[in-house]
Amino acid sequence: MLTIANLSHTYRTVAxxxxxxxxxxxxxxxxxxxxxxxxxxxxxxxxxxxxxxxGFLSPSEGQxxxxxxxxxxxxxxxGVVFQEPHLFPWLTVQENVAFGLICQGVPKERSKRxxxxxxELVGLAKFSHLRPHELSGGMKQxxxxxxxxxxxxxxxxxxxxxxxxxxxxRRKLQDELLQxxxxxxxxxxxxxxxxxxxxxxxxxxxxxxxxxxxxxxEVTVDLARPRLVASPEFQAYRERITQLMTAEEGC
Amino acid sequence: MSLRLEYGRVGxxxxxxxxxxxxxxxxxxxxxxxxxxKGAPFPTPSATFSRAVELLAGEYFLHHSxxxxxxxxxxxxxxxxxLAAAVGLAAGIITTISQRADRLIMPITAFLQPIPxxxxxxxxxxxxxxxxxxxxxxxFLAGVFPIMISVSAGIHSIPKGLIRAAQMMGADKSQIFFRxxxxxxxxxxxxxxxxxxxxxxxxxxxxxxxxGTDLGLGYAIFQARWSLDYSSAFVAMILIALIGLLIEGxxxxxxxxxxxxxxxxxxxxxxxx
Numbered sequence: 001m002l003t004i005a006n007l008s009h010t011y012r013t014v015a016x017x018x019x020x021x022x023x024x025x026x027x028x029x030x031x032x033x034x035x036x037x038x039x040x041x042x043x044x045x046x047x048x049x050x051x052x053x054x055g056f057l058s059p060s061e062g063q064x065x066x067x068x069x070x071x072x073x074x075x076x077x078x079g080v081v082f083q084e085p086h087l088f089p090w091l092t093v094q095e096n097v098a099f100g101l102i103c104q105g106v107p108k109e110r111s112k113r114x115x116x117x118x119x120e121l122v123g124l125a126k127f128s129h130l131r132p133h134e135l136s137g138g139m140k141q142x143x144x145x146x147x148x149x150x151x152x153x154x155x156x157x158x159x160x161x162x163x164x165x166x167x168x169x170r171r172k173l174q175d176e177l178l179q180x181x182x183x184x185x186x187x188x189x190x191x192x193x194x195x196x197x198x199x200x201x202x203x204x205x206x207x208x209x210x211x212x213x214x215x216x217x218e219v220t221v222d223l224a225r226p227r228l229v230a231s232p233e234f235q236a237y238r239e240r241i242t243q244l245m246t247a248e249e250g251c
Numbered sequence: 252m253s254l255r256l257e258y259g260r261v262g263x264x265x266x267x268x269x270x271x272x273x274x275x276x277x278x279x280x281x282x283x284x285x286x287x288x289k290g291a292p293f294p295t296p297s298a299t300f301s302r303a304v305e306l307l308a309g310e311y312f313l314h315h316s317x318x319x320x321x322x323x324x325x326x327x328x329x330x331x332x333x334l335a336a337a338v339g340l341a342a343g344i345i346t347t348i349s350q351r352a353d354r355l356i357m358p359i360t361a362f363l364q365p366i367p368x369x370x371x372x373x374x375x376x377x378x379x380x381x382x383x384x385x386x387x388x389x390x391f392l393a394g395v396f397p398i399m400i401s402v403s404a405g406i407h408s409i410p411k412g413l414i415r416a417a418q419m420m421g422a423d424k425s426q427i428f429f430r431x432x433x434x435x436x437x438x439x440x441x442x443x444x445x446x447x448x449x450x451x452x453x454x455x456x457x458x459x460x461x462x463g464t465d466l467g468l469g470y471a472i473f474q475a476r477w478s479l480d481y482s483s484a485f486v487a488m489i490l491i492a493l494i495g496l497l498i499e500g501x502x503x504x505x506x507x508x509x510x511x512x513x514x515x516x517x518x519x520x521x522x523x524x
Contacts, residue, residue, distance in 0.1 A: 056415055074418035086412035089514040090434040100420030103430070133515025151420055 002053070002155060002187060004028040007062030009048055021212035022048045026062070028206065028215065032154075033185040037192055037202035039241070045213020046191045050159050053189065054080045066155065076100055079148030081158045085140035087132040093143055094119065094128035100151040111150075118146040122176065138169035142176070149180065155187040163194070174201060178225070195245070199237045200227050207244050217244050294482035302482035303489070312483050313474050315466055321490060323466040324455060327383060331390025332451050336444065339395045343402025347432075357403075360396055368393035368454040372461055386458045386467075393454035394447030401443020405436025438511045445503050452495060 009023040023045040030036050038046045051057040053064050055074040064071040066078065074080075087096050094115050101111035119125045122142040132140055141161055148156060158177075162170040178201065181188055192198050198205045202221055209216040219241055223233055275296050285293035294302070306317040313320075346353040368389050375385035409432060417431045459469025468487045475484035511517040 054415075054419055056418070074415070076419065076421040078419065080415070080419045082412050082416070084410075084412060086410065086416045088413065088416075088431065088434070089516050090437075090510070099417070099422075099430070103417070103420055103422040103426050131514055147420065 001032055001067060002030040002189075003065045004049075004053070005063055005065070007049075007052065007059050007064065009045070009052065009057070009059045009061075023052075023059070024212040024214045026213075026215060030187060030189065032187055035181055035188045035190070035201060035203045037190045037198035037205045038208060039192055039195065039198040039205050039245070040208025040213070040216075041193055041210055041245070043213070044208035044210040046193075046208050047159055048213065050080075050157050050189065050191050053155075054078055054157050076104065076151035077154045079151055079153035079156050081141070081144045081148055081156070081161045083160045083163060085132065085137075085144045087140060087143055087147075089132050091131075092128065093124060093130050093132070093135070096132065096143055097147045097150050099147060104151070114150050115146075118150045119143075121149065121180065122146045136169075138165050138173060141165065141173060145177070145180070149184075153186065155189065158188065158190045160192055161190075162197070163192070170197075175226075177201070195238055195241050196229060199223075199234060199241065200229065205241065207241065209245075216247075219244070292479050292481055294485050299482050299485040299489070303486045306483060306486055312480070313465075313471055313478075317486070317490070320466060320468050320471045320487070323464070324459065324468045325494075327386050327459075327467065328390060328451055328455050331387040331455070332394050332448055334387070334391045335394030335447055335451065336398055338391070339398030339443070339447065340402055342395075343399040344406070346399075346403045347406040353403075356399075360399060364396040364400070368450065369457050372458060375458075382464055386455065386464060389454050389458040390451040393450035397446035397450065398440075398443045401439045401446070402436060405439030405443075406432050408439060409435035434510075438516050441503065441507060441511065445499070448498060449495065452491070452498075456491060 004026050007023060007026040008021070010019050010021045012019055026049060038049065040046045048057065052059050053071065055071050055078065058072070071078070088099065091099065094112070097115035097118050098111040101114060102108070106114070116125065116128065119128050122145055124139060124142055124146065127135065127139065132143065135143065144161070162173050165173065174197065177188075180186075190198075190201060199221055205219045205221060207216045207218065208214065219237070221237060223231075223237070227234060279295050279297075282293045282295040282298075285291055306312055309316050309318070342356055346356050371389060371392050372385070375388045379385045379388055413431055413435060414427060417427050422430065455467075456469035456472070459467040460473040464470050468491055472484045472487045475481055475487075507517060
């Protein structure tokens with residue numbers, strides 16, 4: 001279980017030398033195996049929250065705990081897929097996927113085998129010897145997912161991972177991610193600013209509001225899968241969430 | 252179609268030779284003109300060529316063979332460059348690890364770097380005396396700054412996301428250094444090493460001219476003015492140019508072809524990922 005308690009984060013801007021509040025009093029509990037989308041416009045601190053859960057940033061106040069242990073730094077139990085692939089250009093696809101295992105001291109042969117399995121899983125087994133620059137954007141993100149899965153994390157953190165892809169590739173990767181989730185039942189926290197993507201993927205959507213970033217509300221998506229974007233139920237959710245996102249603060 | 256292609260290729264090959272032919276022709280005309288108008292023994296390309304054959308056959312020139320001069324220069328160059336690379340790499344890496352070191356070292360570098368390495372010769376002679384050590388010191392100075400700056404720039408150019416990616420996969424500090432920072436800095440580093448090596452080579456020749464050695468290509472070129480043995484000097488000059496080309500084509504191109512080219516990082520200094 002992942003718990004976020006009384007979490008706030010302020011940072012000092014370099015340019016204006018002012019303290020800005022990025023996140024304000026976030027409280028959230030995510031159950032094991034849950035697929036949660038964090039939805040919000042830019043500036044709502046959703047990526048900052050993901051950085052804190054990943055351990056890249058320490059929050060000004062509050063705490064993130066995974067299975068009651070506080071998160072203090074990055075760890076392979078919390079795998080991250082970034083907006084950009086951030087693959088290592090000097091390694092082949094297979095070496096990129098094996099990177100985490102090698103760093104953790106897994107013997108070479110075993111790392112190789114696991115890397116091959118993961119590439120099989122994301123449909124890139126044939127491309128294992130290529131370098132990242134020889135791949136398309138969608139393929140790169142598949143490698144980024146595979147290298148995280150190779151470390152067998154408890155939680156997958158995805159920060160707008162498909163936002164740079166074309167619509168068709170994006171839908172394909174969304175479906176593949178869902179397949180992986182069905183099979184492995186890892187906890188997934190998926191950040192997006194895309195309402196449709198959130199409804200398509202998530203069991204639960206946490207809606208963020210900007211300046212300072214805070215939770216505006218949450219919506220449990222109770223739709224059978226595969227979800228049909230054109231269905232009236234889907235549209236009803238879209239309507240409801242859009243309203244929630246645009247509603248003025250009642251004060 | 253194939254005929255035209257074939258023709259184009261032949262045309263290209265001739266085109267590649269053209270600059271050299273033009274150069275040789277200009278040289279020849281200049282040599283003949285200088286000999287005629289000034290009566291000076293300016294060697295023609297053919298005179299230089301026949302002198303080159305003699306020298307390559309082992310004939311002595313300023314009490315040593317061409318090979319001994321060459322070997323002396325290459326040894327100094329190698330030692331000076333090795334020192335520059337070691338110190339430059341270490342200092343460059345330290346500036347990226349410690350902010351305090353960066354603030355201390357970088358302004359000094361910025362101040363010293365524009366000084367041509369030859370301007371250090373009086374100081375080098377004062378500190379180290381005439382001879383090998385001063386020459387090596389000059390080569391060191393010529394190489395150390397570009398290498399240091401390129402390491403630092405190379406490491407800074409690595410996207411933060413790559414380091415974060417390594418961290419979240421469990422890489423510790425030394426793994427991040429050896430598996431991410433060093434390969435990521437390689438495109439910049441190669442540029443720096445190349446500049447350091449070329450600067451060192453140029454500085455070496457000049458330093459030998461004034462550094463009080465009695466062996467080396469630079470020394471040989473400079474001394475040739477007393478013996479009016481200009482054709483030997485020309486042979487030495489051509490040798491210097493060839494060494495430069497050999498290092499570039501034989502080492503750097505090959506290293507690049509095996510690394511940054513296949514990594515897709517060779518377009519410019521920075522690494523896009």
